[in-house]
Amino acid sequence: MKTKLLFFILLLPTIMLAQITQGFENLPGMIFDGSACRYFDFDNVTVHELQNYNTPCGTIYVKETGSATTLGYSVILDPTTTNGPAGFSDGDSFGVASAASFVSGIGFAPPEGGQGFYMQDVDGTILMSFDVVDLAGTTNPQFSMSYILEATGYEADDFVKISIKFTDCASSTLDLLNTIGSDINDLGIEDSWNTLSADLSAYTGCKAQLLVEFSSNSTAEELGIDGISFSQGTVLSTNEFDLGNSLFVTPNPSNGLITIKNSGVALSNAVVTDINGRTMIVLDLQGTTVDKELNLSSVLSSGLYFMTISSENASTVKKIIIK
Ligand SMILES: [Ca+2]
Ligand SMILES: [Ca+2]
Ligand SMILES: [Ca+2]
Ligand SMILES: [Ca+2]
Missing domain, CATH: 2.60.40.3080 (Immunoglobulin-like)
Incomplete structure (x- = not known):
């Protein structure tokens, strides 16, 4: 019993100090210009999960496997929502993208590294789900990430919702950004990288999952995200x-x-x-x-x-x- 306890204590500091991040630097980002290297999919009839589709210019990464220190993610498009139904059928740019793509699309390079995740012309609602992070046993866990919205005329049906869903504890959801019910144009959040951060120390008994939702229907309506970080926790096995x-x-x-x-x-x-x-x-x-x-x-x-x-x-x- 003593040996077991000692072993546990020795391991503890390593596990607790693991920072879990996703900066979209691990896979090659698409570079698009004009009609090249865009994501095309003519099957937008039903909800479907995006994989690493081949395009004329290579692979666009919209799903990434995580590790102990990298937050994996996957993306689902629902084109049956109000902003549908064109979905990814009309010349969209979407996925891990280079700084050059961000500059030509939104006008601002990603704040962390040379790539970020870029969403343009989704025509429906995107749900981006990240790996579940177990906050059990952590001390003072913190979350932060950056996002940017292109400045354009948004309508009432357009929204961005970035939240952390908690399971295995009394809490359910923490909204970091939720524009539902507002016109994005009224919020003063366009055309700059904004930081969302949260003190998660009240949630140390929980499992936490970052969710990013984006509903839009125009090529000018663009969302970028980057620099995601949980300061502590353990990525649950998938x-x-x-x-x-x-x-x-x-x-x-x-x-x-x-x-x-x-x-x-x-x-x-x-x-x-x-x-x-x-x-x-x-x-x-x-x-x-x-x-x-x-x-x-x-x-x-x-x-x-x-x-x-x-x-x-x-x-x-x-x-x-x-x-
Ligand atoms: Ca980055
Ligand atoms: Ca589209
Ligand atoms: Ca508006
Ligand atoms: Ca719109």
């Missing part, structure tokens, strides 16, 4: 998180001869993209549950690549470097 921990690629860097080290997960495929999101190779892993050797030396030249490895119900992204 399928993706478990998969990411079950696999690793070695050696890294390599000369192209690599092994996916696998601890028993049935893998369906691996897709290698370059830093511009171009697909370099798609590998059928045929359900293998053991280590898989790959020779990519003839396909990949020197540089940084992303390998998305998928099982039947989860996927994880590994950075690989070719010398």
